[in-house]
Amino acid sequence: MKSRYALNVDPKCCNERVLNDCHQMYTDSDRGLITIAQSVGMTLLPPRKKITVMLIGGHSVGKSSFINWYVEEHIQKPGGAIGTHGFTFVTSGCKRTSLTGKATFQLYPQFKQFQKVKGVSEYISTEICTSRQKQFSLVTFVDTPGLVDGDMKYPFDVDQTILQLGDVCDLILVFFDPIGQALCKRTLNIVEQLKVKHGDRVNFYLSKADEARGESDRQKAMMQIAQELGIHDFDMPTIYIPNPNKPSRCVNQIEEVCHTIQKTIDQTVQNTLNTLGKDCEVICEAVIDTLNNDRLCYKENSSVCNLSCALTLLGFSVMLLFILFISNIYWEFLVVLLSAYGIETLLLYLDPFMRALDSLPMQIQLIICGFLMQLSVILHILAYLLFNSKPTLSGKQKIELQEKLEYVQEMVKPKKKKLHVIYHQQSIGDQDTD
Ligand SMILES: Nc1nc2c(ncn2[C@@H]2O[C@H](COP(=O)(O)OP(=O)(O)OP(=O)(O)O)[C@@H](O)[C@H]2O)c(=O)[nH]1
Ligand SMILES: [Mg+2]
Numbered sequence: 001m002k003s004r005y006a007l008n009v010d011p012k013c014c015n016e017r018v019l020n021d022c023h024q025m026y027t028d029s030d031r032g033l034i035t036i037a038q039s040v041g042m043t044l045l046p047p048r049k050k051i052t053v054m055l056i057g058g059h060s061v062g063k064s065s066f067i068n069w070y071v072e073e074h075i076q077k078p079g080g081a082i083g084t085h086g087f088t089f090v091t092s093g094c095k096r097t098s099l100t101g102k103a104t105f106q107l108y109p110q111f112k113q114f115q116k117v118k119g120v121s122e123y124i125s126t127e128i129c130t131s132r133q134k135q136f137s138l139v140t141f142v143d144t145p146g147l148v149d150g151d152m153k154y155p156f157d158v159d160q161t162i163l164q165l166g167d168v169c170d171l172i173l174v175f176f177d178p179i180g181q182a183l184c185k186r187t188l189n190i191v192e193q194l195k196v197k198h199g200d201r202v203n204f205y206l207s208k209a210d211e212a213r214g215e216s217d218r219q220k221a222m223m224q225i226a227q228e229l230g231i232h233d234f235d236m237p238t239i240y241i242p243n244p245n246k247p248s249r250c251v252n253q254i255e256e257v258c259h260t261i262q263k264t265i266d267q268t269v270q271n272t273l274n275t276l277g278k279d280c281e282v283i284c285e286a287v288i289d290t291l292n293n294d295r296l297c298y299k300e301n302s303s304v305c306n307l308s309c310a311l312t313l314l315g316f317s318v319m320l321l322f323i324l325f326i327s328n329i330y331w332e333f334l335v336v337l338l339s340a341y342g343i344e345t346l347l348l349y350l351d352p353f354m355r356a357l358d359s360l361p362m363q364i365q366l367i368i369c370g371f372l373m374q375l376s377v378i379l380h381i382l383a384y385l386l387f388n389s390k391p392t393l394s395g396k397q398k399i400e401l402q403e404k405l406e407y408v409q410e411m412v413k414p415k416k417k418k419l420h421v422i423y424h425q426q427s428i429g430d431q432d433t434d
Contacts, residue, residue, distance in 0.1 A: 051138060051170040051265055178217055237253035273419060322372035324357075
C-alpha cells in the first residue's frame with residue numbers, strides 16, 4: 001500500500017483528471033487544439049472521457065445484474081421472461097436521468113451511425129446515474145438484449161447492431177451461463193465474428209457460476225464453449241453476483257472483470273496521452289509550414305509584382321509612342337490635345353523624331369500605329385494578370401498563428417508532460433500495491 005499513499009495519488013482521480021484535462025485541451029473554445037488545428041486546415045477529434053464496455057450473451061445470463069452490481073445501484077431491471085429488449089447505455093452523471101434514443105445519439109456522437117440501422121433508434125436509451133463506485137465515473141456500459149436462437153423476432157437487426165457496436169467499444173464482455181444458454185448459436189456466431197475483428201477486446205466469463213451444480217458442471221460448460229469457438233488456450237473466469245443470503249463455495253473471480261476494466265482504462269489514458277503528444281507535433285509542424293509557405297508566397301508575390309510594374313511601365317511607354325505616331329498622322333488631334341504652346345514645347349524636344357516619322361510612308365506609319373496599340377494592350381493585360389497574386393496572410397493572422405504555435409509549445413506540451421508524470425506515478429503506485 002505504501003507508495004500510492006506516499007505519492008498521494010488516487011488512481012481513479014488521476015485517470016479521471018488526465019482524461020478530463022486532455023479533453024479540455026482539445027475542446028477549449030478559444031485555445032483548444034481542435035480550434036487551432038482548424039485554423040491550419042486540419043480536423044481533430046476530441047479524446048473520450050470514458051471507455052465503453054459492451055456486455056453480450058444469451059438471455060438471462062446476468063448482464064444487467066452485473067451492471068447493477070458494478071454501479072451498486074438498481075439501474076437495469078434484471079430478470080423476467082423478456083429481460084432487456086433494447087440497447088441501454090449506462091453512464092455516470094450529476095443527475096439520475098433516462099434519455100431516449102435521439103438524446104442518446106446527441107450524447108454519443110460516435111454512435112450516430114446506428115441511427116441508420118432500421119428500427120433500432122426506438123430501442124436505444126441511456127440511463128444516467130450518480131454512482132461513482134469502482135471506476136464507474138470512467139465507464140459507459142452498453143447493456144444489450146439477450147441473444148436467443150430460433151423463432152425469436154427482434155424488431156431490428158440485433159446481430160448487425162452488436163457487430164457495429166463492437167467496432168466502437170473498448171471492451172466486450174461475453175457472458176455464458178453454465179446452464180442451458182451456454183451454447184446459444186446466435187451468441188457463438190456473433191462472438192466468432194467479434195473475435196476475428198477485435199480479438200484483444202473480447203473477454204469471456206462463465207456467469208452465474210454459483211448456479212452450477214458443481215465444479216464438474218462448470219468445467220463441462222467451459223470445455224463445450226471452448227470447443228464451439230475453436231479456442232484452445234481458453235481463459236474463462238467464473239463469476240457470480242455475491243449474495244450474502246445465498247453463500248456459495250464456488251470461486252468467484254468477479255474482481256477480474258473489474259481488473260480488466262481498470263486495465264482498459266489505463267490503456268486508454270496512455271493512448272490519449274500519446275495521441276495528444278502526436279497531435280501537438282502535427283499541429284506545430286502544420287503551423288510552421290503555413291507560416292513558411294506564407295513567407296514564400298509573399299516573396300513570390302513581390303517578385304511577380306515587380307514584373308507586373310515593369311510591364312505596366314513598358315505598356316505606358318508603348319502607348320505614348322502610339323500617341324506620338326497617331327498624332328503625327330492626325331496633327332489636328334495633337335493641337336486639340338496640347339494647344340499651340342504645348343505643340344511648340346513638344347517640337348522643341350521631339351522635332352528630329354517627328355521629322356524621321358514624316359520620312360516614313362503613310363502605310364508603314366499606320367502599320368506601326370496598329371502594332372503599337374496592340375502591344376500596349378497586351379502588355380497591360382499581362383501586367384494585370386500577373387498582378388493577381390497568391391493570397392497571403394494578413395499581419396494579424398500571422399501574429400495569431402505565431403501565438404497559437406507558442407501556446408502549443410509552451411503550454412500544451414509541458415502540461416501533457418506533467419500529466420504523463422502523474423500517470424506514471426500512479427502506475428508505479430499500482431505496481432507497488434499489487
Ligand atoms: N444465482 C445467480 N443469479 C443471478 C446472477 N446474476 C443474475 N442472476 C439472476 O438471473 C436472472 C437474469 O438476470 P439478468 O441480469 O436480467 O440477465 P440478462 O443477461 O440481463 O438477461 P436479458 O436482459 O434477458 O438478456 C435474474 O433473476 C438475476 O437475479 C448470479 O450471478 N447468480
Ligand atoms: Mg438484461
